[in-house]
Amino acid sequence: MIEGNFRDNGQLFFEIDLITSDGLDLPVDAMLDTGFTGFLAINKQDLEGLDWFYIGEESLRTAKGESRFDIYLGKVILNEQEYEINVYVGNEITEVLLGSEWLKILSLVVNYQAGILTLG
Numbered sequence: 001m002i003e004g005n006f007r008d009n010g011q012l013f014f015e016i017d018l019i020t021s022d023g024l025d026l027p028v029d030a031m032l033d034t035g036f037t038g039f040l041a042i043n044k045q046d047l048e049g050l051d052w053f054y055i056g057e058e059s060l061r062t063a064k065g066e067s068r069f070d071i072y073l074g075k076v077i078l079n080e081q082e083y084e085i086n087v088y089v090g091n092e093i094t095e096v097l098l099g100s101e102w103l104k105i106l107s108l109v110v111n112y113q114a115g116i117l118t119l120g
Contacts, residue, residue, distance in 0.1 A: 001079060001118050001119070001120030002014055002015070002016075002078065002079050002080075002118065002119050002120055003117065003118055004032070004117035004118065004119060005117060006112065006115070006117060007031075010112070011031050011032075012031065012032040012110065012117055013029045013030065013031050013032070014029070014030055014032065014078070014098065014117075014119055015027055015028070015029055015030075016028060016030050016076050016077065016078045016096075016098070017076060017077035017078075018042075018050060018074065018075075018076055018096075019050075019074075019075035019076060019077065019082065020049060020050050020051060021050065021051035021052065021053075022051070025077065026049075026050075028046075028096050029095075029096070030095070030096040030097065030098045031095045031096070031097055031098065032097075032098045032102075032108070032119070033097045033098065033099060033100075034099075034100045034103070035100075036088075036097050036099035036100065037060075037099055037100055037101060038060075038086065038087075038088050038099040038101055039076075039083070039085040039086065039087070039098070039099055039101045039102060040074065040076060040085055040086075040087045040088070040096070040097065040098060040099065041069070041087070041088040041089070041090065041093050041096070041097040041099065042087060042088075042089055042093060042096050042097075043089070043090065043091065043092075043093045043094070043096075044070070044089050044090060044091050046096065047072065047089050050072075050074065052072040052073055052074045052075075052087065053072060053073040054070065054071075054072055055071040055072060055073055055086065056070075056071050057069065057070055057071065058071050058088070060088065067090060067092075068090075069088040069089060069090045070088075070089040070090070071086050071087065071088060071089070072086070072087045072089055073085075073086060073087070074086075074087035078098075078102070078106075078119070078120075079106060079119065079120035102119065106119050106120050107119070107120065
């Protein structure tokens with residue numbers, strides 16, 4: 001189980017590790033976005049150095065309308081476990097995003113008043 005933190009506007013953040021193709025762990029803060037239905041989304045600029053395998057493109061409906069994203073096969077460590085997942089990559093993503101697909105395999109506990117935020 002990993003502990004997260006609350007940001008100023010109530011956003012939920014967790015530290016995860018992105019794994020480069022060379023096996024290097026890069027810790028990042030990722031925001032949980034339950035409106036995003038995939039596992040992970042990152043900005044195209046953040047992709048540099050990871051050297052992940054390109055899979056193709058996919059269209060998704062976002063708050064700004066229909067958008068096309070590049071899809072890469074990436075590796076992350078979350079809750080002390082390594083996952084190989086499809087990663088959505090776009091130009092207008094401002095935060096590393098954890099999507100609601102994680103909630104199918106990990107439990108989320110959120111209690112703002114008690115300051116409790118866990119995933120796993």
